[in-house]
Amino acid sequence: MRRRKFLTLMGAAGAGLALGKTPAHAASNAHFEGYPDAKAVLFDATRCIGCRKCEEACNKVNKLPAPAKPFTDLTVLDTERRTSAKAHTVVNKYMPAGAAAPVFRKIQCNHCQEPACASACFVRAFKKNPDGSVTYDASVCVGCRYCIMACPFNVPTYEYDEPLTPRVMKCTMCHPQITAGELSVPGCVGACPKEALVYGRRKDILKIAHARIEANPGRYVDHVYGEREMGGTNWLTLSGAPFKEIGMREDLGVTSAPELTSGALAVVPMVAALWPALLGGIWAISKRNEKTADEERAAAVKAAVAGNQAENDAKLAKFKEQAEKDKAGSIEREVKKALEEAAAAAKEEEGA
Ligand code: SF4
């Protein structure tokens, strides 16, 4: 990223945050209804058996490191987990009050229609794609982790153990693989043996979800989670147990995410106002140091070259001077010799 662009964004972000607005929020006051042909995934918790096949498929598709325990080990479900840099989706087990059997819930990025992560990111590393997915571009990320703070679903994570180029990690809805034609549906959807996951146009997926509730009102809570939460998401959930009892937030409301993000950041004005400036300063100092180092390096090379040149010039001048002296001495000697020879010859003639 060009320095000027970066600092412009920093300035815009700092000013926007000081006013309680993120760049994304400031840019759009209207509620975004989503791309017309955007895709969505429906997760039906009443069908999930907690087999972890989705976790395994996700791990394979994203070429993530093997977990400490194999995917066939279901004892990991005994501990509530969250997504991590090495696991973009996890399945948790819940025992809702009065339930006869455990309920399993799959967790991943919900691919919000108006993503809080994107609105919090002042270098615009996050993108809402027309296919409904929310993706991240590590090449522009400055590592501020605003996105992690902003996400109401506690999804993105950071590669803390990656010393050189740490990235924010989260589910991409297999956007890269689907775009490249390597997959036709997200890896987890294709791997689910119980059809607990369905992929399709969001409009159609919503119809399917409502049809299931209508067909089995006793089986489901009468609500499609994500239809309107946070302005709507492209990952929708059906459940037979109250959503709160399977670890899902019921306090989010339907306010669009950018609006909530600006609110969330505004409650930490110190951080919100100072962080961009601090980061900008660190970045500028590091760039200045790089620039100084480059300039010093160039000056040293120039000085070395100039020094060598001066030394060479001095040697040459000395050599020339010596040569001139030698030459002059030689001429002098030759002249002297010639004069001496001439004098000797004259003497000889006089004596003859
Ligand atoms: S769930 Fe979190 S990370 Fe995913 S799009 Fe929404 S705000 Fe961003």
Ligand code: SF4
């Ligand atoms: S693969 Fe399907 S059934 Fe198995 S844990 Fe994942 S969502 Fe549940």
